[in-house]
Amino acid sequence: MEKVDAIIIGFGKGGKTLAADLAGRGWNVAMIERNDKMYGGTCINIGCIPTKTLIHQANETGCLTRGDKTAEKRHYTEAIEKKNALTAMLRDRNYHNLADNPNIRVYHGEGRFISHNTVSVALADGDTLELGSDHIFINTGARSIIPAIEGVRDSQRVYTSTTIMQLEKLPQRLAIIGGGYIGLEFAFMYASFGSDVTVLDKHSDFIPKEDRDIAAAVKAVMEKKGIEFRMNARTESIRDMTDGVKLSCHDTEGGYSYEIEADAVLLATGRRPETGSLNLAAAGIETDARGAVVVDSRLKTSNPHVWAMGDVKGGPQFTYISLDDYRIIRDDLFGHHARNTADRDPFAYAVFIDPPLSRIGIGEDEARASGMDIGVVRLPAASVPRAHTLEQTDGLLKAVIDKQTGKILGATLFCADSSEVINLIAIAMKTGQPGTFLRDFIFTHPSMSEALNDLMGQPMT
Numbered sequence: 362m363e364k365v366d367a368i369i370i371g372f373g374k375g376g377k378t379l380a381a382d383l384a385g386r387g388w389n390v391a392m393i394e395r396n397d398k399m400y401g402g403t404c405i406n407i408g409c410i411p412t413k414t415l416i417h418q419a420n421e422t423g424c425l426t427r428g429d430k431t432a433e434k435r436h437y438t439e440a441i442e443k444k445n446a447l448t449a450m451l452r453d454r455n456y457h458n459l460a461d462n463p464n465i466r467v468y469h470g471e472g473r474f475i476s477h478n479t480v481s482v483a484l485a486d487g488d489t490l491e492l493g494s495d496h497i498f499i500n501t502g503a504r505s506i507i508p509a510i511e512g513v514r515d516s517q518r519v520y521t522s523t524t525i526m527q528l529e530k531l532p533q534r535l536a537i538i539g540g541g542y543i544g545l546e547f548a549f550m551y552a553s554f555g556s557d558v559t560v561l562d563k564h565s566d567f568i569p570k571e572d573r574d575i576a577a578a579v580k581a582v583m584e585k586k587g588i589e590f591r592m593n594a595r596t597e598s599i600r601d602m603t604d605g606v607k608l609s610c611h612d613t614e615g616g617y618s619y620e621i622e623a624d625a626v627l628l629a630t631g632r633r634p635e636t637g638s639l640n641l642a643a644a645g646i647e648t649d650a651r652g653a654v655v656v657d658s659r660l661k662t663s664n665p666h667v668w669a670m671g672d673v674k675g676g677p678q679f680t681y682i683s684l685d686d687y688r689i690i691r692d693d694l695f696g697h698h699a700r701n702t703a704d705r706d707p708f709a710y711a712v713f714i715d716p717p718l719s720r721i722g723i724g725e726d727e728a729r730a731s732g733m734d735i736g737v738v739r740l741p742a743a744s745v746p747r748a749h750t751l752e753q754t755d756g757l758l759k760a761v762i763d764k765q766t767g768k769i770l771g772a773t774l775f776c777a778d779s780s781e782v783i784n785l786i787a788i789a790m791k792t793g794q795p796g797t798f799l800r801d802f803i804f805t806h807p808s809m810s811e812a813l814n815d816l817m818g819q820p821m822t
């Protein structure tokens with residue numbers, strides 16, 4: 362058995378950042394990654410970067426090909442090629458960032474625990490290796506949930522978010538099961554490429570965590586794009602036909618059955634922590650009912666030698682949360698033990714449709730339901746000059762303000778560039794600024810940021 366200073370299982374965002382940091386401090390680090398097409402992790406290979414590349418391609422050039430089926434198909438194939446070239450470049454760069462460091466050894470193989478402080482690596486070349494360390498970090502991410510639908514595993518036309526992005530031919534009709542982040546972003550992406558998209562979600566409420574006025578606005582914009590939503594939709598079976606696939610569905614509210622035909626089906630029903638291969642019991646590491654590694658607020662597992670970071674520990678699944686997990690661990694190992702998972706709230710998120718939907722903090726509906734003393738300011742996106750120059754006037758902006766202190770408690774921006782502008786609100790909230798700070802701030806012009814002057818100056822309701 363080889364002893365190293367640190368073992369990191371999984372080449373995700375938090376893990377690769379930690380590896381470089383530890384190596385810089387002179388630690389001898391082993392990075393274990395089972396898939397050589399995943400160096401750099403989910404974000405750059407199958408997650409954020411490829412999806413946002415395709416959404417950009419679909420949005421920017423899709424409008425030039427709209428309605429011309431031959432051009433649409435060619436444009437889609439070219440967009441997939443561009444995406445592949447970008448992810449290959451980033452994967453190579455990520456690999457070399459670690460592999461070229463003399464203090465880091467990257468192993469291509471699957472890691473699994475064999476004791477409290479020992480990991481065996483089933484190397485891709487067939488050999489097995491044993492590594493021991495007092496510092497082991499699990500960063501194995503999550504995988505798509507495959508719902509228990511009859512025929513789902515037999516069909517040749519069912520895809521996950523990973524496999525559909527390998528499809529080089531544009532599906533003319535796409536059915537998406539699940540209307541969460543992945544469902545909405547892929548619905549928008551494929552509709553922009555020219556597919557006819559139907560989204561089936563089992564819930565009655567569309568994006569239930571958002572305010573109802575925001576949800577209605579998002580749905581209206583997506584429907585304007587031709588996307589069809591079927592709520593209360595239980596997909597009972599999926600069957601391949603000679604020229605497509607048939608989904609048999611049941612409307613759980615209306616109590617009737619119906620069928621949908623498509624060329625491809627995307628499963629977007631959530632992602633579950635990837636712990637199955639790790640043999641966590643051998644290391645005395647606890648998991649919860651969903652298979653997530655249980656951690657304390659400094660990301661320590663029930664084994665004092667082992668930490669977990671990123672999607673594998675459950676909770677919000679975002680690249681920047683995995684990165685922040687790295688900061689918490691860095692502080693735990695070398696700092697003042699001040700950072701923990703409880704002190705990062707609130708943090709923003711964005712759904713990359715057009716216009717993007719971005720949110721931070723509490724929503725109006727939740728604040729009013731809990732009887733908080735709040736006021737709400739709102740502004741239509743069409744009143745922002747920059748929205749006109751960008752030809753994207755859909756949407757609205759709103760913020761929840763504490764009536765006593767004037768501080769911002771939350772904001773939802775459904776407007777052009779909102780995935781950028783929300784970060785300004787995050788900084789104002791984190792630094793305890795009142796809404797009037799943004800009302801009177803000097804922003805560049807014309808920009809979507811300057812909408813915050815007007816938003817925060819609106820009369821509160």
Ligand SMILES: Cc1cc2nc3c(=O)[nH]c(=O)nc-3n(C[C@H](O)[C@H](O)[C@H](O)COP(=O)(O)OP(=O)(O)OC[C@H]3O[C@@H](n4cnc5c(N)ncnc54)[C@H](O)[C@@H]3O)c2cc1C
Nearest residue numbers: 371373374395399402403408472501502671672678679680
């Ligand atoms: C389609 C899609 C779009 C997304 N878009 C966004 C977005 O726009 N913004 C955002 O913030 N987040 C987005 N996310 C979520 C984000 O990608 C993830 O939250 C983030 O990448 C998780 O990183 P991680 O550090 O947990 O590990 P990952 O990056 O998931 O890395 C885990 C690695 O561990 C490897 N592994 C697993 N088991 C083993 C084992 N036993 N041995 C060795 N290696 C193993 C895997 O192969 C993988 O490479 C998206 C996700 C998806 C799927």
Ligand SMILES: NC(=O)c1ccc[n+]([C@@H]2O[C@H](COP(=O)([O-])OP(=O)(O)OC[C@H]3O[C@@H](n4cnc5c(N)ncnc54)[C@H](O)[C@@H]3O)[C@@H](O)[C@H]2O)c1
Nearest residue numbers: 508539540541542543544562563629630631632678711712
């Ligand atoms: N922009 C971003 O930051 C971004 C983009 C994509 C993904 N992600 C991350 O990836 C994670 C996974 O995304 P996701 O969209 O798969 O999960 P999700 O949890 O966001 O949404 C899953 C949806 O599927 C529905 N659903 C579940 N089972 C169903 C079934 N059998 N039939 C019909 N509907 C069903 C749920 O009602 C829900 O609306 C997210 O939690 C998110 O953190 C982030």
